[in-house]
Amino acid sequence: MxxxxxxxxxxxxxxxxxxxxxxxxxxxxxxxxxxxxxxxxxxxxxxxxxxxVPGFVCMHAHGGGGRDFTECTEAAFRTAIKAHQKHGATSIFPTLSSSPFSDIRKAVDICEQLMAEKDSPVLGLHVEGPYLNAKMAGEQFAGKVKGVDKEEYTSLLESANCIKRWDASPELPGALDFARYLKSKGILAAVSHTEAEYDGIKEAFEAGFTHAAHFYNAMPGFHKRREYKYEGTVESVYLMDGMTIELIADGIHLPSTILRLAYKLKGVDNTCLVTDALAYAAADGVEIKDPNVIIEDGVCKMADRSSLAGSIATMDVLVRTMVKAGIPLGDAVRMVSETPARIMGVEESKGSLxxxxxxxxxxxxxxxxxxxxxxxxxxxxxxxxxx
The missing domain is CATH 2.30.40.10 (Urease, subunit C, domain 1)
Structure with a gap:
């Protein structure tokens, strides 16, 4: 019609x-x-x-509608995907947080099944961890991180076709070879949960880590050790021309001043917006069963309010937050459509009208x-x- x-x-x-x-x-x-x-x-x-406007490309979300992709069931995947679709995510790369490789294989099977369906919104799988710096992993990944295992990841990626992005801490032994391998397979490698400084980020970028996950979050900025000062991961990424970033633009994880700074320094072509959403995103009426977390002020917090536990944003929230911060609507739209489509390699069919x-x-x-x-x-x- x-x-x-x-x-x-x-x-x-x-x-x-x-x-x-x-x-x-x-x-x-x-x-x-x-x-x-x-x-x-x-x-x-x-x-x-x-x-x-063009449909939004969701390239980093762990769940929604009360379900998490780490459940590794078809029902969980479908519920979370549908929840984000209602908020403008016409394309999605489900994110699997640090998980045993047996669960990653289950997620791969489900993702490939969904991708094979006619007109599927699922364009691939995003894996975050388990190769993460334990010091920077936080409560979300406590006890779920490990060292880089070449035999493990090569065995998986030689048989899996749906993994389109994988995040890791570049300072871990073997991480640079991991990035080189991902690059050879056409998979986006992103730095995540890292304390790497300039030399480490430069080496990582040259090896194939071309993207920075949830920029500013789970990574240090400018800091001091004894009497000397050092650039952090944040400043190092800014200095790396061609390295792209993503912002959790829920209005809580980053203040409007930092959103404007990242937009000004990296520009629309190198900046995309992500929800990094947990299961409680778009989950009105869903009971929170985890006693360790609370929902308050539009975000998920640890129950003792010691830190944020994660985002409950949807893609439309990101656009509204950026516009409220003073970013032109057209640029905000590009950062949830055109830019993520290009970063994820689907720009020939997605991201613009x-x-x-x-x-x-x-x-x-x-x-x-x-x-x-x-x-x-x-x-x-x-x-x-x-x-």
Missing amino acids: LTQIINGKIYTPQGWLDEGSVLMRDNKILEVTNCDLALIGAKLIDAKGMYI QKDKDADILILDRDLNIRAAWAMGNLVEGTNTLF
Whole structure:
């Protein structure tokens, strides 16, 4: 069926188009045009002056809707994915936090099954750990980290096809060879939970660690040891031209000043926004059974309030947070669509409203809430409040 969306403010790679329309048929965008005349035979969607933007690419989320991907069940995967779809994530790379390799293999099997389904929003698996610096891993990964094991990861990756990103601490013995191996397989290697300083980050980048996970979080900044001062991981990443970053832009993990600083120094092309969401994201009414955590102030905290336990953000929250921080809406949209699509290697079909790309399209109201969403041309259940 030919569908035409009119009467909206359309975000294109060239900027905002105030008068025009988006045409889609089946799962593809046929045209983004400056003509808003209704086409005979097309199903007409009136955007009522709202924003028409590309679907969001979720490249770092551990769960949602009350379920976690580490459960390694099909039901958990489907529930969490559906929860994030309702908030604009038309494409998703489920994130598996530090887990035994037996569980990683289970997650691989489930992910490959979902990826094989028609018009699937699942584009690959993201693995964070278990090769992480225990000192920097925090409560979330306590007791779940280990040293780099070449035989272990090569055995897995020689048989798995769905892993598209893997995060590790570059200072661990064997981590640089791990990054080189990932690079040879076309897998994104990201530094995570690290205390590496400039020389270590430089070596890591040259080896293939080209991305920094949850930038600023679980990594030190400028610091002092005795009478001397040293650059931290944060400053080192800033100095590495071409190294991309991701920000947990929930308004809690990073203040607006730091969001603006990262945007200013790294730029839209090297910055993407992630939820890093736990199971409690988009989980209204779900009982928290873990006595060690509480939900408060829009974030998950340790029960004693000693630290943050994780994010409960969704992708639409990230956009609203950045705009509130003073970032232009168009740039915020790019950081949840175009930039992550390019970083994850799916830019040929995802990330922008262009002819022949997948029909992943959102309509946002003036408060930047999702009013309608199409994933591969299919209306996402629970988002059709526009009509």
